[in-house]
Amino acid sequence: MTAIRTEQYKAAAHQGIADKHLQKALSGFQHRIAPATAQRYLSHGEGPQIRQMGHAIRMHAVEHLDRLLAELADKIDARGGQVFFAEDADAAVAYALEVAWQNKVQRVVKGKSMVTEEIGLNRAMEDAGIEVVETDLGEYIIQLAGEHPSHIIAPAIHKTREDVGRLFKEKLGIPYTDDPPTLTWAARKALREKFLSADMGVSGCNLACAQSGHITTLSNEGNIRMSTTLPRVHIAFMGMERVVDKLRDHAVLFRLLSNAAAAQKMAGYISYIGGPRQSYQEDGPRAFHLVIIDNGRSRILADPEFREILCCIRCAACLNVCPVYGKIGGHAYGFTYTGPVGAVVTPLLVGLDRARHLFFGETLCGACKQACPVDIDLPRMLLALRRRWAEGRKTDGFAGSGSAIEHLAFAAWAEMVRRPSLYRSARQMAALSQVVLPHSEGCLTRLPFPFDGWTRGRDLAPLSRRGFVDRWQERVKKRKGGS
Amino acid sequence: MVPSIKISLFIQCLVDSVYPQVAEGMVRVFERLGLTLDCPAGQTCCGQPAFNSGYHSAARKAARHFIRTFEHADVIVCPSGSCTDMVRHHYPGLFEDDLQWQARARRVGRRTYEFSEYLVDVLGITDVGARYDGTVTYHDSCHLLRHLKVAQQPRRLIGHVAGARFVEMADADRCCGFGGTFSVKYPDISVGMVEDKVAAIVSSGADTVVGCDMSCLMNIQGLLTRRRIPVRTLHIAELLAAR
Amino acid sequence: MSINRRRFLDRVRNALHRKTTHGQAHIRYEDLAAAVAPDVSADVLGILAASAVEANIHMTRAADHADAGRAIAGIVRETEAEWAHQDAVISWDHPLLERLNVKCLVEATGTEFIVTHADHSGPLTTEDRGAFREQVMRSRIGITSADYCVAETATLVVRTRPGQPGAVNLVPSVHVAVILASQILPDFVSLYALLEKQQASDPDALAHRMTLITGPSKTGDIELVMVRGAHGPRALHLVVIDDLT
Numbered sequence: 001m002t003a004i005r006t007e008q009y010k011a012a013a014h015q016g017i018a019d020k021h022l023q024k025a026l027s028g029f030q031h032r033i034a035p036a037t038a039q040r041y042l043s044h045g046e047g048p049q050i051r052q053m054g055h056a057i058r059m060h061a062v063e064h065l066d067r068l069l070a071e072l073a074d075k076i077d078a079r080g081g082q083v084f085f086a087e088d089a090d091a092a093v094a095y096a097l098e099v100a101w102q103n104k105v106q107r108v109v110k111g112k113s114m115v116t117e118e119i120g121l122n123r124a125m126e127d128a129g130i131e132v133v134e135t136d137l138g139e140y141i142i143q144l145a146g147e148h149p150s151h152i153i154a155p156a157i158h159k160t161r162e163d164v165g166r167l168f169k170e171k172l173g174i175p176y177t178d179d180p181p182t183l184t185w186a187a188r189k190a191l192r193e194k195f196l197s198a199d200m201g202v203s204g205c206n207l208a209c210a211q212s213g214h215i216t217t218l219s220n221e222g223n224i225r226m227s228t229t230l231p232r233v234h235i236a237f238m239g240m241e242r243v244v245d246k247l248r249d250h251a252v253l254f255r256l257l258s259n260a261a262a263a264q265k266m267a268g269y270i271s272y273i274g275g276p277r278q279s280y281q282e283d284g285p286r287a288f289h290l291v292i293i294d295n296g297r298s299r300i301l302a303d304p305e306f307r308e309i310l311c312c313i314r315c316a317a318c319l320n321v322c323p324v325y326g327k328i329g330g331h332a333y334g335f336t337y338t339g340p341v342g343a344v345v346t347p348l349l350v351g352l353d354r355a356r357h358l359f360f361g362e363t364l365c366g367a368c369k370q371a372c373p374v375d376i377d378l379p380r381m382l383l384a385l386r387r388r389w390a391e392g393r394k395t396d397g398f399a400g401s402g403s404a405i406e407h408l409a410f411a412a413w414a415e416m417v418r419r420p421s422l423y424r425s426a427r428q429m430a431a432l433s434q435v436v437l438p439h440s441e442g443c444l445t446r447l448p449f450p451f452d453g454w455t456r457g458r459d460l461a462p463l464s465r466r467g468f469v470d471r472w473q474e475r476v477k478k479r480k481g482g483s
Numbered sequence: 484m485v486p487s488i489k490i491s492l493f494i495q496c497l498v499d500s501v502y503p504q505v506a507e508g509m510v511r512v513f514e515r516l517g518l519t520l521d522c523p524a525g526q527t528c529c530g531q532p533a534f535n536s537g538y539h540s541a542a543r544k545a546a547r548h549f550i551r552t553f554e555h556a557d558v559i560v561c562p563s564g565s566c567t568d569m570v571r572h573h574y575p576g577l578f579e580d581d582l583q584w585q586a587r588a589r590r591v592g593r594r595t596y597e598f599s600e601y602l603v604d605v606l607g608i609t610d611v612g613a614r615y616d617g618t619v620t621y622h623d624s625c626h627l628l629r630h631l632k633v634a635q636q637p638r639r640l641i642g643h644v645a646g647a648r649f650v651e652m653a654d655a656d657r658c659c660g661f662g663g664t665f666s667v668k669y670p671d672i673s674v675g676m677v678e679d680k681v682a683a684i685v686s687s688g689a690d691t692v693v694g695c696d697m698s699c700l701m702n703i704q705g706l707l708t709r710r711r712i713p714v715r716t717l718h719i720a721e722l723l724a725a726r
Numbered sequence: 727m728s729i730n731r732r733r734f735l736d737r738v739r740n741a742l743h744r745k746t747t748h749g750q751a752h753i754r755y756e757d758l759a760a761a762v763a764p765d766v767s768a769d770v771l772g773i774l775a776a777s778a779v780e781a782n783i784h785m786t787r788a789a790d791h792a793d794a795g796r797a798i799a800g801i802v803r804e805t806e807a808e809w810a811h812q813d814a815v816i817s818w819d820h821p822l823l824e825r826l827n828v829k830c831l832v833e834a835t836g837t838e839f840i841v842t843h844a845d846h847s848g849p850l851t852t853e854d855r856g857a858f859r860e861q862v863m864r865s866r867i868g869i870t871s872a873d874y875c876v877a878e879t880a881t882l883v884v885r886t887r888p889g890q891p892g893a894v895n896l897v898p899s900v901h902v903a904v905i906l907a908s909q910i911l912p913d914f915v916s917l918y919a920l921l922e923k924q925q926a927s928d929p930d931a932l933a934h935r936m937t938l939i940t941g942p943s944k945t946g947d948i949e950l951v952m953v954r955g956a957h958g959p960r961a962l963h964l965v966v967i968d969d970l971t
Contacts (some may be wrong), residue, residue: 098755268958277934298741
């Protein structure tokens, strides 16, 4: 597994907020792409219900996963491909290293793949002495810089053109320039050599098709096609849920995915790959391996409240509208999956306790559900995670340790809320005692722990002397008395 | 068309304790329309704070108390989108294991409305005869907008306020960063978000920002006051009560 | 079946024993409308032309095969080499392309014109493949046809067949695709209805490899500035021979 840094959410968020360039980049990105995506969703002949159609397609596939994976594997087998079912990250990585060793692989070219990040593939290969070259331009930049991606689709969104100029000067030896086309073509040239000399290509899989027995890969750059056409071995990695039943499902999902990921009508390249090259083919890999990965997904599948998250097609539309992601950036999430989808799936993969900031550290505003091309109810699952953390020890499955103090506090609060006279007295006491707190121009300027977070950056209106309900009661009494 | 039924006021705990003038405004608007009002004395809190933090058992206790307090009402109107959403959409789920309470919860939920929603969608009124001198912009609260799907109703009401000039701010529908306990537990992020919201308000040229949820407005007002920015925050009930 | 596979799928099957009410779709999968028959009256050429502009594809309408051949020769003349030693042009061995007479036109300008081979006496050898790679790297333009073109998005549907390798529309700097207007389908839904029908009668209908190409290679990974020519061809020319009118 890749490194998990979810505990550092607050500190990393703080860094992200202080990074002026990141703020500008995220704001510009979100403001450009989110409205464009929303427009694209409305442009289909199916009408706005196309997102619910996408949901039906994905949920159907998730709920028939055993049959679909068997069909997919059988068909790829029949074409001479090799399918490996990997229970966890270690098994997947071990298989990949075995394939690399058997094929005397020294250099690997890679398309962008979140699941390979999740399992920590690059590091394992490098430790085994294999050169791994990321070929998606954003991932290539990140790799040269020794960083982690901050967005699923645009991994280098946090880098300025000047950053890239300096990086390429240092790592590629080209004269400094901050012109994006020039920098892009420098990478084009550098990577072309890698494609042509690599021994093995690694890709992910966007949405396999059980009916036809293919994996599919999408890109705009053409890097995945290059990585899976030129080297003599191709190994593809797939989260087990990334499959559809019928070809017609692609007609809906590829349009939605293109809309969502890059506000496009259609992605530049979609490749269907069903096996190694045939004897008549001039190009293509002589060996094709597909690694289907569980790594905790079957546990998610088994949980009725969280099964829905497996519908995700990893488009990043939720990242593009999330006001929290837009403020803190991807690194704060401390794991492969960022943004709203990360806030749900990461705790389910790494544990609710260590990832609790991800599902508590957002506002449940609901923009993500609105933006999701397959209408996944992310807010529902975020609330469900909060309950599992707070009260989960009673249930089986995913749970957190909760907080005994907070539990006690809310239990006391509940007792008070059920007893109106007690509630009113408590309110009255609070209203009287607030005078000891620092004030300025009628507002509270400093609250005691644990509420001091509010007043660090804001003032707070004080409790009023008499609550409205009390005032109303008095008014009613007066009127009764008067008549 | 003014109904002969009685409107039971569901005063949000925040409004009750901190912003009673908002409830006063709501009362004035309804009384001017000739409506009969009631304000159940036993009401306290709908339970949303506990629910959002994952404490369903505590939230259930609050919900039962709410249901008992309000279930005999004809109509329940609340000056908060998030509380209305709690009652309407989340109460039934709290009683999945108790069908009787679930049925009671559903009945109450069906009769619960947010204030602007009630005026426009139920009473069919967009002009309450209000008058306000100023440039007004509107902040869409998340629950009201995305769960209750209320967006054009407050705008239409504002549009009919004599003397008020309405300007739409950029990103009116972007979350202000309140999020309940989030505002206290993740203050950096919360303040970062409300800074963006305030910047949008200021850019709009408005001198007044109106909303339908005091939780959001309390958050926005908190930054305006701290930074001494001369923009007034008003709940829509206060605006509509103005003469 | 391997133990891995059995254990893996058992775990999935067991997980699915629990039914859920959460996250169910509002539409049943079974009720999703089967693809409607394509609207044959639609002006597919006109729609395609508009989509091509949006997708940054240079589209040329040719009245006939000769016209198409001349258009391609023109593209060859205008296209400079991007890399050193990119002197040639490579084309698929394809019946449609053969009729265009491009080979003569191009060779007349002094440019080498390579055609891939469809028939081989046996399976390809390492030498064959090495020679092909060398040819494709030497070519600044790759000329192919396609199986279909989807007007809605200007998407070319290309299946790998003998003599029709994918590298020809990938490795050279420029891709030229030639189709007949009668190959144009109106939209994605009709394309997939057709593919599913073919798949039903022939499990290998999609071949080992099928690629959908929509425009030239591009990226916006540096500050969202769109740049054409990331790793695939930096320009895509589409020549459509109008056999409809």
